[in-house]
Amino acid sequence: MIKVTFPDGSVREFAEGTTGLQIAESISSRLAQEVLAVSVNDQLWDLTRPINDDCTIKLHKFDDEEGKHAFWHSSAHLLAEALQELYPGIQFGIGPAIESGFYYDVDPGEAVIKEGDLPAIESKMNELAAQKSPLVRQEISKTDALKLFGERGETYKCELISELEDGTITTYTQGSFTDLCRGPHLPNTSEIKAIKLTSVAGAYWRGNEDRKMLTRIYGISFPKKKMLDDYLVLLEEAKKRDHRKIGRELELFAFSQAVGPGLPLWLPKGTALRLRLEEFLKKIQKEFGYQQVMTPHIGQKELWITSGHYAKYGKDSFQPIKTPQEGEEFLLKPMNCPHHCEIYKVSPKSYKDLPIRYAEFGTVYRYEQSGELHGLTRVRGFTQDDAHIFCRPDQLKDEFLKVMDIIFIIFKALNFENFEAQISLRDPENKEKYIGSDENWEKAERAIVEACEEKGLPARVELGEAAFYGPKLDFMVKDAIGRRWQLGTIQVDYNLPERFDLEYMGNDNQKHRPVMIHRAPFGSMERFVAVLIEHTGGKFPLWLTPDQVVILPISEKYNDYAFELAAKFNKQDVRTIVDDRNEKIGKKIRDNELKRIPYMLIVGEKEAENGEVAVRKQGEGDKGTMKADDFSAMITAEVEEMMNSYQP
RNA sequence: GCUGUUAUAGCUCAGUGGUAGAGCACUUCCUUGGUAAGGAAGAGGUCUCGGGUUCAAGUCCCGAUAACAGCUCCA
Numbered sequence: 001m002i003k004v005t006f007p008d009g010s011v012r013e014f015a016e017g018t019t020g021l022q023i024a025e026s027i028s029s030r031l032a033q034e035v036l037a038v039s040v041n042d043q044l045w046d047l048t049r050p051i052n053d054d055c056t057i058k059l060h061k062f063d064d065e066e067g068k069h070a071f072w073h074s075s076a077h078l079l080a081e082a083l084q085e086l087y088p089g090i091q092f093g094i095g096p097a098i099e100s101g102f103y104y105d106v107d108p109g110e111a112v113i114k115e116g117d118l119p120a121i122e123s124k125m126n127e128l129a130a131q132k133s134p135l136v137r138q139e140i141s142k143t144d145a146l147k148l149f150g151e152r153g154e155t156y157k158c159e160l161i162s163e164l165e166d167g168t169i170t171t172y173t174q175g176s177f178t179d180l181c182r183g184p185h186l187p188n189t190s191e192i193k194a195i196k197l198t199s200v201a202g203a204y205w206r207g208n209e210d211r212k213m214l215t216r217i218y219g220i221s222f223p224k225k226k227m228l229d230d231y232l233v234l235l236e237e238a239k240k241r242d243h244r245k246i247g248r249e250l251e252l253f254a255f256s257q258a259v260g261p262g263l264p265l266w267l268p269k270g271t272a273l274r275l276r277l278e279e280f281l282k283k284i285q286k287e288f289g290y291q292q293v294m295t296p297h298i299g300q301k302e303l304w305i306t307s308g309h310y311a312k313y314g315k316d317s318f319q320p321i322k323t324p325q326e327g328e329e330f331l332l333k334p335m336n337c338p339h340h341c342e343i344y345k346v347s348p349k350s351y352k353d354l355p356i357r358y359a360e361f362g363t364v365y366r367y368e369q370s371g372e373l374h375g376l377t378r379v380r381g382f383t384q385d386d387a388h389i390f391c392r393p394d395q396l397k398d399e400f401l402k403v404m405d406i407i408f409i410i411f412k413a414l415n416f417e418n419f420e421a422q423i424s425l426r427d428p429e430n431k432e433k434y435i436g437s438d439e440n441w442e443k444a445e446r447a448i449v450e451a452c453e454e455k456g457l458p459a460r461v462e463l464g465e466a467a468f469y470g471p472k473l474d475f476m477v478k479d480a481i482g483r484r485w486q487l488g489t490i491q492v493d494y495n496l497p498e499r500f501d502l503e504y505m506g507n508d509n510q511k512h513r514p515v516m517i518h519r520a521p522f523g524s525m526e527r528f529v530a531v532l533i534e535h536t537g538g539k540f541p542l543w544l545t546p547d548q549v550v551i552l553p554i555s556e557k558y559n560d561y562a563f564e565l566a567a568k569f570n571k572q573d574v575r576t577i578v579d580d581r582n583e584k585i586g587k588k589i590r591d592n593e594l595k596r597i598p599y600m601l602i603v604g605e606k607e608a609e610n611g612e613v614a615v616r617k618q619g620e621g622d623k624g625t626m627k628a629d630d631f632s633a634m635i636t637a638e639v640e641e642m643m644n645s646y647q648p
Numbered sequence: 649g650c651u652g653u654u655a656u657a658g659c660u661c662a663g664u665g666g667u668a669g670a671g672c673a674c675u676u677c678c679u680u681g682g683u684a685a686g687g688a689a690g691a692g693g694u695c696u697c698g699g700g701u702u703c704a705a706g707u708c709c710c711g712a713u714a715a716c717a718g719c720u721c722c723a
Contacts (some may be wrong), residue, residue: 103718115653202717203653209720211653217720248659255712257696309723316649316721335723341686369649369721370714376721467723489722518723582680590684604682614683622683635715 005056014051021047021187024059034061034223036191037070038182044070046137062223072097074124074135074186075195075221080105081177082124083217086112092179093156093214095204101220102232107156107202110325113215118197121217125195132190133174139181142166149180156205156214159280194228195221237481240305243533246374247523250538250546251593252529253376261375269546274525276544278361279387280413280646281405281521284406287647288389290359295339297363301329303338306499308435314467318367336362337493337518340388341500344514349504354514355391355399361525362386376530383525389517390502393443396515400451400473407475407488407521413646414532414541417485418478421457423448425471427464434468440494444515445471447492469495479535487528488521509585538596539618543639549576551596551613552588557581561608565601565628574635593618 001013004023014023020038020253023030038045039058044066051057081535083090083106093105106113113121140148148171149157157180161169172181174189186192196219203216219513222228239245247253252270259265266274282292292374301320302308313334320329329491330503333339340358349356363383372378411419425445426434434441446470452459459473466472472491476484494517496502503511517646520526533542542548549569551562569576577597579588585602594601601613613631615623626634 112652200652201715203719204650207720209650214718215651218718255715261714284677286701304723307723313723317723337723364723366723371649371719372721373715469723552683554682557680584679584681584686585683586681587685593684600683602683606682616683 002051003054004051005054007056007058014189016052017050018204019048020045020057020059023051024056031059031061035059036061036067036186038606039066044184045133046187048187049137059618060534063228069097069225070184070186071191072102072184072221073181074189075219076102076104076190076194077135077172077174077177077179077181077185078125078129078189078192078221079121079197079217079219080106080179081128081175082121083108084127084177086121086124087113089153091154091156094160095179101198101218103203103213103216103218105216107212107214113200113217115200118200118217118632120477122195122197122219125192125197126176129189129192129195131175132188134504135172135174135185137185138171138173140169140171141215142169145171145180148178187373191223192221193223194225195219196228196232196355234385234481238483238534240435241481241534241537242375243530246533246538247376247530252546253531260380261370262378264376264379264381269528272546273540273544274529277522277525277528278385280291280544280643281406281410282359284409284646285357285359285387288357288402288406290357291356293340293343293358293360295333295336295343295360297333297365298330299333301331303342304331304334307338307341307496308469308499309334309338318365318368329415332365333362334364334366336360336364336384336386337388337496337516338500341496341502341516343503344390345500349390349514351392351504351506351512351639354504355389355395357387357389358385360384376526379526384426384520384526385522385525386518386520389519390497390504390514391517392504392512393515396444396492396517397451397454399448399517400447400492401454403490403517403519404451404455404457405474407490409646410488410521411465411475411477413533413642414544416477416479418477420476421452421459422465422474422476423452423459423461423471424465424467425461425463426466426476430464436469436498441471444492444494448473448490467491469493477531477535479531480537481536485531485534487523489519489523491518492516493518515636540596541642542598542635543642545575545596545598546596547575547577547595548600548635549574549601550602551576551578551603552585552593553578553580554585554602558580558603558605560606562603565603565613569632570626572632572636574632588614599631599635 002016003011004014005011021032024035027091037060038047038275041049041055056368062068062071080092080095087108089109091107095104145161146158161180170182171178172183172185192488200215200216200217200221202213205211220231245325250269250382251267253267254265256265284561298321318332320331322329343358361383363381365381368378368380389399426441437480470491470493472489473488476486476490478484489588497513497516502514504514506512551566553559559580566578579592596618598618600616602616603613612625613628614625615631617623
């Protein structure tokens with residue numbers, strides 16, 4: 001007998017060789033139907049794999065990550081089996097489960113797989129799933145594995161096998177398809193009830209630009225048809241929230257081929273929104289002891305040679321600007337740090353002066369690869385809500401904590417309730433990729449980890465994701481429909497102070513090196529506005545939205561009253577426009593609902609006579625009539641209350 | 649940058665070798681209205697750009713550019 005410990009701590013005995021599935025059956029038949037995989041001593045196993053020792057187990061259904069993972073991984077194998085039948089001689093790369101769904105990278109040889117071929121592949125998958133083929137795990141020696149896949153001409157698989165250690169290799173077989181795979185998998189393919197192949201795209205073999213490009217087929221699958229339908233609805237919803245679409249509809253920003261790719265044009269309404277965000281952050285930063293500075297958009301090439309960026313990025317950047325003066329070269333600034341370092345150096349600094357915090361909404365230019373440009377989230381000219389903090393080493397952690405406070409205030413003000421953090425450290429295997437001493441790196445990495453602990457901020461640690469000059473802490477928010485976006489960033493830098501030879505006089509009358517922190521709570525104004533659009537679906541908070549109120553006269557007879565009110569409201573800082581088109585009221589309501597203006601005021605004979613407005617709230621409908629002055633006071637109070645609640 | 653797809657009116661799109669179309673938006677007129685689309689008329693296009701095939705190209709072929717999806721990259 002073996003002792004099995006469940007997640008709740010209870011222990012039960014089972015015969016040696018009992019499987020996860022049998023354990024589930026012993027609890028309830030319903031559980032046995034829904035369970036997909038099992039963790040045995042925190043290792044993910046097949047349900048059909050016999051358990052021979054005492055262990056702790058956890059059963060996984062579709063609603064947890066591990067269950068989904070096994071489900072989609074098996075779906076990838078099912079996709080491969082279907083492809084093998086439809087495209088004889090096809091070669092397989094890898095086919096993993098991903099965050100939502102799965103893919104398989106394949107090399108179809110001469111054949112071409114297009115979007116239009118996906119339905120046929122889907123049908124084949126459904127047909128094969130219905131056959132209830134068990135997925136059978138087999139341990140195999142390295143020699144046998146190389147022989148097996150070698151005979152089938154699977155060069156990609158053989159490459160993978162040759163890098164594995166003998167004795168750790170397993171295969172899974174369902175029907176006529178055998179794949180090299182660590183597992184785990186579903187007991188059989190019939191669990192996969194609803195399949196959608198979503199797209200086909202190219203992907204480099206092993207993610208390497210220099211290797212062959214394979215065909216990647218993406219798909220997603222579910223144990224129930226209804227779940228697939230819900231997922232497809234979510235995709236539709238995401239499409240409706242696309243910031244590129246809403247940005248055009250609400251006249252926030254645009255691109256022009258004449259101006260150039262990746263160079264956004266901010267339209268009046270988008271500019272109003274952005275400036276309001278900037279003012280909000282400036283106000284908070286003032287409270288936190290920041291000083292605004294301003295620097296030019298260009299600087300001498302030597303500035304970035306000093307910083308080290310020219311060596312690393314110079315050849316892939318906008319190229320230097322020449323002048324009539326022989327040998328004189330300027331660069332469009334790709335970041336603001338060197339300029340801020342020069343500001344620091346304008347006068348000698350004492351330890352009593354630190355920390356010094358220079359903030360600038362600094363516009364920078366980076367020559368992103370053409371295929372990388374995407375709406376406002378990835379552009380070639382953008383404005384960072386940048387600041388550089390110069391402090392003493394003993395102030396580092398405290399400054400870090402204060403920056404985190406600013407970021408929390410911003411997330412709260414804009415209703416990003418779900419966020420997480422990622423600590424990016426250097427790759428310990430590849431230390432030569434980074435500049436700076438071991439000692440400094442370790443100090444900085446420790447400060448970040450401790451700051452997160454002190455704030456109780458759960459953070460994922462990623463090795464090898466650090467910038468080349470220092471470790472960083474990035475914030476990811478989840479938007480209203482659950483997608484993750486990277487926004488704010490805080491980066492420690494021991495390197496630039498060194499390169500720019502920054503100093504301060506200590507209380508020991510000796511010169512010391514300050515520590516630098518780069519930070520941008522929004523990230524960039526472009527990216528942040530894009531994420532905010534997708535998060536809110538274009539329904540911005542009242543304090544932020546470009547137009548807060550639109551007045552809709554019932555007929556042209558009441559236009560004068562409408563304009564009078566608008567003028568009065570605007571004087572009171574209630575941002576108001578008038579829809580004076582010669583249209584029926586129903587039409588005006590519809591159009592302004594679609595513009596997501598928070599308040600619509602309908603005015604006709606009754607209202608004009610009594611100095612009233614009929615209030616309609618966007619998305620909520622008629623709210624009844626009130627005095628015009630009461631309405632503007634209400635809006636002013638609502639905005640003030642919001643702004644005051646975010647005082648540091 | 650790589651692979652694939654796309655490019656027609658301000659927007660969304662139809663047009664599949666024989667002189668360019670719809671809906672919305674826009675302009676003018678009628679209408680002057682009460683909570684999500686009133687009616688009529690009109691204006692608007694070198695069919696992204698450059699080559700080629702053809703008697704004839706928006707349509708077929710090649711190239712460039714841009715956008716989109718994915719990959720790679722992201723100071």
